[in-house]
Amino acid sequence: MTFPVVGMVGGGQLARMTHEAGIPLGLKFKLLSDTPQDSAAQVVGDVVIGDYRDLETLRAFARGCDVITFDHEHVPYEHLRALEADGIPVRPGPEALVHAQDKGVMREKLTEIGAPCPRHRIVSDPADAAAFAEEVGGFPVILKTVRGGYDGKGVWFVRTPEDAEAPFKAGVAVLAEERVDFVRELAANIVRSPHGQAVAYPVVESQQVDGVCDTVIAPAPGLSDELAGQAQELALRIAKELGVVGHLAVELFETRDGRILVNELAMRPHNSGHWTQDGAVTSQFANHVRAVLDLPLGDPRPRAPWTVMCNVLGGDFPDMYSAYLHCMARDPQLKIHMYGKDVKPGRKVGHVNTYGDDLDDVLERARHAAGYLRGTITE
Amino acid sequence: MTFPVVGMVGGGQLARMTHEAGIPLGLKFKLLSDTPQDSAAQVVGDVVIGDYRDLETLRAFARGCDVITFDHEHVPYEHLRALEADGIPVRPGPEALVHAQDKGVMREKLTEIGAPCPRHRIVSDPADAAAFAEEVGGFPVILKTVRGGYDGKGVWFVRTPEDAEAPFKAGVAVLAEERVDFVRELAANIVRSPHGQAVAYPVVESQQVDGVCDTVIAPAPGLSDELAGQAQELALRIAKELGVVGHLAVELFETRDGRILVNELAMRPHNSGHWTQDGAVTSQFANHVRAVLDLPLGDPRPRAPWTVMCNVLGGDFPDMYSAYLHCMARDPQLKIHMYGKDVKPGRKVGHVNTYGDDLDDVLERARHAAGYLRGTITE
Numbered sequence: 001m002t003f004p005v006v007g008m009v010g011g012g013q014l015a016r017m018t019h020e021a022g023i024p025l026g027l028k029f030k031l032l033s034d035t036p037q038d039s040a041a042q043v044v045g046d047v048v049i050g051d052y053r054d055l056e057t058l059r060a061f062a063r064g065c066d067v068i069t070f071d072h073e074h075v076p077y078e079h080l081r082a083l084e085a086d087g088i089p090v091r092p093g094p095e096a097l098v099h100a101q102d103k104g105v106m107r108e109k110l111t112e113i114g115a116p117c118p119r120h121r122i123v124s125d126p127a128d129a130a131a132f133a134e135e136v137g138g139f140p141v142i143l144k145t146v147r148g149g150y151d152g153k154g155v156w157f158v159r160t161p162e163d164a165e166a167p168f169k170a171g172v173a174v175l176a177e178e179r180v181d182f183v184r185e186l187a188a189n190i191v192r193s194p195h196g197q198a199v200a201y202p203v204v205e206s207q208q209v210d211g212v213c214d215t216v217i218a219p220a221p222g223l224s225d226e227l228a229g230q231a232q233e234l235a236l237r238i239a240k241e242l243g244v245v246g247h248l249a250v251e252l253f254e255t256r257d258g259r260i261l262v263n264e265l266a267m268r269p270h271n272s273g274h275w276t277q278d279g280a281v282t283s284q285f286a287n288h289v290r291a292v293l294d295l296p297l298g299d300p301r302p303r304a305p306w307t308v309m310c311n312v313l314g315g316d317f318p319d320m321y322s323a324y325l326h327c328m329a330r331d332p333q334l335k336i337h338m339y340g341k342d343v344k345p346g347r348k349v350g351h352v353n354t355y356g357d358d359l360d361d362v363l364e365r366a367r368h369a370a371g372y373l374r375g376t377i378t379e
Numbered sequence: 380m381t382f383p384v385v386g387m388v389g390g391g392q393l394a395r396m397t398h399e400a401g402i403p404l405g406l407k408f409k410l411l412s413d414t415p416q417d418s419a420a421q422v423v424g425d426v427v428i429g430d431y432r433d434l435e436t437l438r439a440f441a442r443g444c445d446v447i448t449f450d451h452e453h454v455p456y457e458h459l460r461a462l463e464a465d466g467i468p469v470r471p472g473p474e475a476l477v478h479a480q481d482k483g484v485m486r487e488k489l490t491e492i493g494a495p496c497p498r499h500r501i502v503s504d505p506a507d508a509a510a511f512a513e514e515v516g517g518f519p520v521i522l523k524t525v526r527g528g529y530d531g532k533g534v535w536f537v538r539t540p541e542d543a544e545a546p547f548k549a550g551v552a553v554l555a556e557e558r559v560d561f562v563r564e565l566a567a568n569i570v571r572s573p574h575g576q577a578v579a580y581p582v583v584e585s586q587q588v589d590g591v592c593d594t595v596i597a598p599a600p601g602l603s604d605e606l607a608g609q610a611q612e613l614a615l616r617i618a619k620e621l622g623v624v625g626h627l628a629v630e631l632f633e634t635r636d637g638r639i640l641v642n643e644l645a646m647r648p649h650n651s652g653h654w655t656q657d658g659a660v661t662s663q664f665a666n667h668v669r670a671v672l673d674l675p676l677g678d679p680r681p682r683a684p685w686t687v688m689c690n691v692l693g694g695d696f697p698d699m700y701s702a703y704l705h706c707m708a709r710d711p712q713l714k715i716h717m718y719g720k721d722v723k724p725g726r727k728v729g730h731v732n733t734y735g736d737d738l739d740d741v742l743e744r745a746r747h748a749a750g751y752l753r754g755t756i757t758e
Binding site: 043329 | 381382383395396398399402403404405407408420421422423424426656660661669674675676677678682698699700703704707708711712713714715716717718719729
């Protein structure tokens, strides 16, 4: 076998950073992107512009690729099956991906394998949602469209029967979940290869603001070895049972009574793993690529006692470059990762990583830089 | 200022790795490459195929670039002057680059600023070379064409007057240098920005085989703080006096009597700095880009007690990818950097980095991987 061609479907920042991680491996990287302006399309040499929802586009793209992987989970299941039938390795495959595409399927499977979940069931209308609320001790409850949600979209925090009407308007099945009394959110990230090798990254704490990931701390401060081990084992078991290949992020709630419950799954490099670019021996992106090519996986251990990632969201100032001077001069150890996206208020346009021995210092530096780039901190 | 466009002239591995380092900074990267198969042209989105020796090609390329920098030092001085006259920032500029292009000019300038050099002078013919040998205590001496040499090419180790004939056949001026009684070779690498900020990497030991860099150890083992400090100060002074912007590698001899002498200069990212990709807080590539854009420089400090780089040369086996399984499985901490080049015996096609607390272990791992990829080690 000579150096393989990795076909990446989707032109977002995850594809951009996977390309970056693949360059040193000498891989040939081919991108299917919606537009030439997409984050990854700006930096990849071999780009096909096309619609991943069109099977013939996908098929034409896949010819000449040794493996297909993904920047997102939106490629229709039937199309993935068709590519597999054409003989193209699809990693993760459709039988695994469907669990990341459909929250109803995900909950059913997790329950089947005994993975701890919030109480949940599919609800058919607002009255049924109210009945579910009754079953779990009353409002508030969480309603989610089973498909198409991300970053807080497609998720409703429902306090009254009237609130329960909106989720049904999309015409997609609705999953109801109890509101979990959690102390914080965690993420257990692992990478698994087709031949079954797997590595587990340290469990991280993930802090959300308005439903969007804001800060990730690696490892999760004060997490007991026992709970960390449970979370890693759970993620490894989910990956194996669901047949995941590549990076799997298992987003978790840590409950007030010391349990972990699965919140969401993502079968691709994930925001909660961006810290690994500068904080781990092998980044999630490098290990994802190694996994989809069935190469031995790299060491997931941290390189520093603490690593912090803060997302950079768009603010009121469209030009973030001029903030570089201040940020780079203030902190020569700061690691900036920008996605080449136009700034829109609230849009994820980059992230920063910091690492070191003192968590307070590492946190302050990351938050300052992210705030300064966004424009919410001006000195 | 919005995110700038960095124009890179030359499509080799240095451009490839500079592009990789520029992706997280959100830069727009534009490449002038000889062919679409060149190392960097395989991975960059915005590639112009053309000949850097043609001024109109350079001019057309430079339009739309905010700054021009280089993968190599071969762009004619007059062309660089013409680009500057057009108003394009050229970094490093022609007045600095000429010292890396012409070894005669380099020796003259270094002597003028009092930098320690081997004894040397331009020689006009084989008889003059013999006369120079006489002046420095007899053969052997080193003869070098003042332009066009690299990796041992254009350099002759001359033992007899008859040996002295070959260098003159190229029709290029010839520089004679005494043979230095050195115990090892060192490199002092620094990065300097237009506004004069500079950072110095730890001084490294560079081991050559057949005139080609084989192994780099960071920091140089057993080097006294005094000599390390002298080497860093010397590199910083040369950069300032010559007006260098970007990465400067000063290759040095450490003499048996405890002095350092300048061997060569390179004004671009350099093989002796590849260890910084995995071994320093900020890589030479990231700092080179930050310097040419006049951004504050990143921390050059090492992240581990020892980092070792070994070059991967082409061997008898054209397919290196199949060796990945063994190398990655044997050492999950190994960092591979391949250049996407066809394998030819002796050609630099990649390098590996290893780091850790124990130098013997770090060295063994790097040498094993480089040897295995080349095919000289088979288990």
